[in-house]
Amino acid sequence: METGSPNVVECTQFSEGMRSKYPQMLLGYNLSPSFNWDASGMSDIEMRDFIPKIAQLGYVWQFITVGGLHSNALITSTFARDFANRGMLAYVERIQREERNNGVDTLAHQKWAGANYYDRYLKTIQGGVASTAAMGKGVTEDQFKETWTRPGTVGIDRDNGSMVVAKARM
């Protein structure tokens, strides 16, 4: 279902009407980023509970249409502005350390670009020996294999005061 704003009353009425005629009907709902959620009148707690609440009304397929677009736009925009001012520190602080601290797989993104696949492909056609492997010893991805801590890093204050887990330079 599409509504004009996120509204539990409207969801309830639709669900009750639908289920009075088709009791087994499974419902879907667009958790739309087009809504101004802050203008909906819901408290933060009500927003947090919105999904499970309407799930109980039978909305078993709930989707956020362009949540990824908005999150990408936000980080790209805020990072680009910071990068213009603080250069690589902005990248390291906002992106690389956050990827590491949150276990985000793109931290070492080479495999996402198909480098392992391409290396195996090269080895196959070169009879098992590829002198130009993208993922061989000494490549940039090796820099993400070891960790150490160092003091004095700005902007991160997680478990160890001012110490930050950083990756070794090889």
Ligand SMILES: O=CC(=O)O
């Ligand atoms: O554009 C998408 C939406 O409004 O849900």
